[in-house]
Amino acid sequence: MKNNGSLGMNRRALLGSFAATFVTAAPTFSNAAGFLRGAGDIRRLRMASPRTGEKIDTIYWIEGDYIKDAVKEINLFMRDWRTNDVHNIDLRTIDVMAAAHNLMDTREPYLLLSGYRSPKTNAMLRSRSRGVAKNSRHMVGQAADLRLNSRSVNQMFRAAKACRGGGVGRYSRSNFVHMDCGPVRSWGG
Known part of the structure; x- marks a missing residue:
């Protein structure tokens, strides 16, 4: 015994x-691309838009190369839904989004609240809210505001922040996380 x-x-x-x-x-x-290199030979992005009712589930990168048609599909999906303006989304932002999603280990698609914003849309939103930046990265296709029903804002915030691929904003009251490919920084409560 x-x-x-x-x-x-x-x-x-x-x-x-x-x-x-x-x-x-x-x-x-040290960054989202580094994290994704360890994820295998493919990169995938899943999103749904509560504004348009559209959904996307696409593999946008295979064996070191971005798939041009898949990236175009993402650009169209992340368009300014108010004006229908399409803009190229920075590939680094797409990578940050995909890397954070992988870290959260969920198959649930992101709910895209805001991707590209035309200057007109940004000005309108800025007139209604103090939280909208005058020179928002949304206007150059470098940001996304996202939500997941299966993960808290804090979980999403921590996953995106761990990628160290850009800016991460926590908007707990509005239930979303901002991700961009700008300088590494974080904010919000």
Whole structure:
């Protein structure tokens, strides 16, 4: 009996050491593209728009190359739904979104609240809210405001922040997270 107890203790100690080694050895990534390099040979983006009712589930990158038609589809999906203006979405923003989604380990598509915004739309939103930047990255296709029903704003915020691929804003009261490919920074409550 005594040996079983000490064997159990040793087993627990061994498992504890293994777990500590696993956590210590877990890779860290300095940016979203770095994180996605470890994700295999494909990159995928899933989104739905509550504004238009549209959905997208596309593989946009395979074996080191962006798929031109898939990126065009993402650009169209992330258009300014108020004016129907389409703009090229910065590939780094798409990568940040995909990397954060992978970190959250969910198949649920993002709800896209805002992707590209025309200057006209941005000015209108700015007149209604103090939280809209005059020179918003949305106007140059470098930002997205996203929500997931299965994840909290804090979970999304932490996942996007862990990617270190750009700016991450937490908007708890409005239930969304802003992700962009600008300088690495974070804000919000």
